[in-house]
Each structure stands twice: as structure tokens, then as C-alpha cells.
Amino acid sequence: MTIRFVTSNEGKVREAREYLTDDVEQIDYDYTEIQSDDLAEIAVAGAKEAFEETGRDDPVLVDDAGxxxxxxxxxxxxxxxxxxxxxxxxxxxxxxEQEENRRAKFRCVVAYYDGDEARTFEGAVPGRIVAPRGDGGFGYDPIFEHEGATMAEMSTERKNAVSHRGRALAKFADWLAEN
Structure with missing residues (x-):
């Protein structure tokens, strides 16, 4: 079975291929991102739209993170x-910067939709907000510290090993293997 990962980010696809034994195909489709405070709601809506609009029977995977x-x-x-x-x-x-509590977390929800049922899988990585450090990564990586290093200071391999998306994909891979 081919799983179509709906993203324009090749890095996300590489990460997904590390966790999934099935064939992962990248689909660059710009689905409508609904406005919601719920990552799962956003990811499921995107997965359903992408499945319907791309006109194939293979299931889709969409992630939303923050x-x-x-x-x-x-x-x-x-x-x-x-x-x-x-x-x-x-x-x-x-x-x-001036807050005593700088705790934060990266969260990701992966939504799988096969045309009948949507399933979601969540991953999170705890950390804290710090002054920007590091040259790698993207987005908030320079200000998010996990276990003493910002995500921007980590190698791609280390970052992927602890990533919120990786944790969600691992849960999905376990479910997929059982089903």
C-alpha cells in the first residue's frame, strides 16, 4: 500500500520514510488550512480535502504542528x-524572555485518512524557550531547547530522533503494523 504524504517539505517525507515500511509518496497539494485551536481538527480537515481533491484511492497523511x-x-x-x-x-x-516559566513543547498531529475513517496520532517533545542559538533547522528551532541543546544546534539525525513529528509517526507506524 502506498501512503501519500501531503506536504511540500521533502524533509518531512524523508522523516516519514524512516518510520514507515510502506511506500511513502509525496503529494504537493495546498489544502485549505482551517482556523482552529485544535491541531487534530486542522490535520483531519486537510487530509479529507486532500484525499477528495487528489482523486486517488490510496490513503493520505497530513500533519499539523506547532x-x-x-x-x-x-x-x-x-x-x-x-x-x-x-x-x-x-x-x-x-x-x-522575562518570564520565570519558559516551558514549552513542540506538538504534532498526524492525520491518516483512507476515504472512510480518519485517525490521528500525536507526538510532543518538551523543552523550554531560550535566547536564539544555533545555525541549523528552521522556524522556532533556534529558541527551542531540549535536553541542553536548541533544535538549531542539533544534527538532523539527533533532531529527528527526538522530534514531535517522529513521535507521532512512530505511533502511526505501530498502528499501521497492527492493522
Missing amino acids: LFVDALGGFPGPYSSYAEDTVGVERVWNLV
Whole structure:
């Protein structure tokens, strides 16, 4: 069975192929991202639309992820991409800089849709917000520290080994193997 991963990000596809034994095909389809505070709701809506609009019988996989900062009431959460584009990573750090509690987590929900039923799988990685460090990664990686290093300081292999998406994909892979 081929699983179609709906993303324009080849890095996400490489990560998915590390967890899934089935064939993973990249589908570059720009589904409508609904506005919701719920990552699962966003991912399921995207998966259903992508399945219907791409006109094939193979199931699809869509992920939605975000940075959830405790001191900011979970902001930017599902709005992480928008906040990154409009406010910027440095300003998110500035918002948290004076806070005593800088705990945060990256969360990801992977939605699988086969035309009949949608299933979701969540992964999270705990950390804290710090002053920007490191040259790697993308997005909030320079301000998100996990186990003493920012994601931007980690090698791709180390980052993928602890990533929120990887944790969600591992849960999906376990479910897929049983079903």
C-alpha cells in the first residue's frame, strides 16, 4: 500500500520514510488550512480535502504542528507558522524572555485518512524557550531547547530522533503494523 504524504517539505517525507515500511509518496497539494485551536481538527480537515481533491484511492497523511509556550497560554500553538511570518521567532523569544516559566513543547498531529475513517496520532517533545542559538533547522528551532541543546544546534539525525513529528509517526507506524 502506498501512503501519500501531503506536504511540500521533502524533509518531512524523508522523516516519514524512516518510520514507515510502506511506500511513502509525496503529494504537493495546498489544502485549505482551517482556523482552529485544535491541531487534530486542522490535520483531519486537510487530509479529507486532500484525499477528495487528489482523486486517488490510496490513503493520505497530513500533519499539523506547532510550538506551545506555557507562559503565553499555549501561543503560538496552531498559529505558529502565521506568528513566525508576522511576529518573528526573535519576538516570540522577547515575549518570554522575562518570564520565570519558559516551558514549552513542540506538538504534532498526524492525520491518516483512507476515504472512510480518519485517525490521528500525536507526538510532543518538551523543552523550554531560550535566547536564539544555533545555525541549523528552521522556524522556532533556534529558541527551542531540549535536553541542553536548541533544535538549531542539533544534527538532523539527533533532531529527528527526538522530534514531535517522529513521535507521532512512530505511533502511526505501530498502528499501521497492527492493522
